[in-house]
Amino acid sequence: MDDPTSGTDTDDESGSSLSTVSLTLEYPNGESPAVEGVSLTVDPGRLTALIGPNGSGKSTLLKGLSAQLEPAEGRTILDGRAVAAYDDTELARRLGILHQETEGMERLRVEELVAHGRYPYRRFLQRASEADIDAIERALSLTGIDRIRDRPLADLSGGQRRLAWLAMVLAQDTDILLLDEPTTFLDLRHQLAVMDVVRGLRDDAETTVVVVLHDIEQASRYADEIVVLSDGMVVSRGPPAEIITADLLAEVFGIEAIVETDSQGVRIRPVRPLSPPSDDTPP
């Protein structure tokens, strides 16, 4: 295992610094910890992708980063303070999260949904301010859903709906963005649309982005840095081209594959699974 804390530098000039110190996360009814002793510094102003097989703890780690799950051990630190010590509203202004399942609310109109992103900024009984309106308009135009702002969510495709929820998180105007599988179940066009928005935020607003991705090729194409998780632990991290190798795919994902590198990132051509997914005694 290589040193997972090898972030670029500590006192950075841009973005916010988010890191974990030997973070262990457990679910109330789970037997073993879902994330175990992870120490990770997220590079400020860059796009970090968390990848790993099902059940490796990617989404759980994301919850740990956002104080959605109280750590069993260790802590998450945002700009020198433990996230648990932040006031709820204060944290919501720094750190935006797009959750994996965002269902329901069929009758809510797109712009109403996006406006909810301003919740942490509006005080009790206060009306929408100029800054609120600006942030909402910016989120709508960044995600390209201006045209459908008056439509109810029920009328939208899965991809448009995901963009609308993303816009709500963008309206929160945070310098850190955590996204839990934002492209899963979307068609290719919307996958690209979502990832381009995310990349644009990193480039233009120096937003620090941590994104859980299922698709390794996609991760290698968009991420500056890849963190590979397996069994709740970080097994590898670094730039995509260095990290994604045939050995890693064999070891962590249990597949034999041919890996090629091109301008778009890495290409993975899976050949066969190395062992049956339920690797008990062979017949």
Add this chain to the structure above:
Amino acid sequence: MISEDHSPIDRFAWITWELGIVVAGSSLVVLVAATLQLSFGAYPISPVAAWRTLLDPTVLLSGGAWNAFLFGGPVPAYETGTLVAWTIRLPRVLVGVLVGMNLAVSGAILQAVTRNELASPFVLGVSSGAGLAVLLTVVVFTGFLPYLPLFAAVGGGVAFLLVYGIAWQGGTSPVRLVLAGVIVSSVFGSVQTGLFLLLEDVGVIQSVVAWTTGSLVGADWAQVRMILPWTVVAVGAALLGSRQLNVLTLGERTASSLGMSVEHVRFGLSGVAVLAAAASVAAAGIVGFVGLVVPHIVRRLVGTDHKRLLIGCVFAGPALLTAADAGARLALNPAQIPVGIVTGLVGGPYFLYLMRKHRDFGGF
């Protein structure tokens, strides 16, 4: 970036013409129902005379009269028609308005808090819990009668917590909440029925039965005095919490990542809903379906924004209840049936229609 036809601020204005229609239509219904209520009865008054009486400055501007109505002082001497209109028929309409308002607002809050369109004070056991507490107070602890709404609120709150506790398995689902509500309601209902056996006076039994189906017969200024303060508190608190309700309906996790302390907000708003429902139960008994159907209809008309929804409910709730009560008074004239029977007869089929028409019914 800014659209040409609207200024961006205007886009987020919450007053819409749909809401205007709901408010105006509901007010009209209340006025018509009130006119019917004021005119019909053992002492007939013509509609014109009824309104002339209501606008009579010798009552309207009399300190003594309002002291009698609002603080229970002695009623000044007036002619019979004026007394009938002001002290018998008008308070019944007012209690109907306040009860309808409370039930509709309570239902709207509970539906948001549980993220479940099937939720209502009736379904979630609040009504039956409050009902049992009221019955116990009336039959057993008669010394505590002045604190009736408070007792009702405690009973309703206990029942709500029970239902929520039974349904909770790391989260609740619409179906589990409804089932838990049925369980708790039926247990509380049995206890209520058991209490009837302790009653010996047939007249008392009859009024208690009328009360468990929800009735405005005999409602007077005492009920208005009892329910009015709680209504002001509950409706005011609900309106102040409308933005919290909006964010809460996005789901627990989204609400918390937007910086809301979900548990506190949910508990506080549930408390407001229980208070509103309990106050109405204390005044008029258990009127079913209003808390379920009114938020539903209003949501279809004005959308999911809770400021609009709650204001719509504040007007539409009274409209349904006063119209139903006018029906209850006139249907079998001169006999009067409890208003709860009419709301049940209207609300049940409406719900059936919704269930048939919308397959995904129940989720938010």
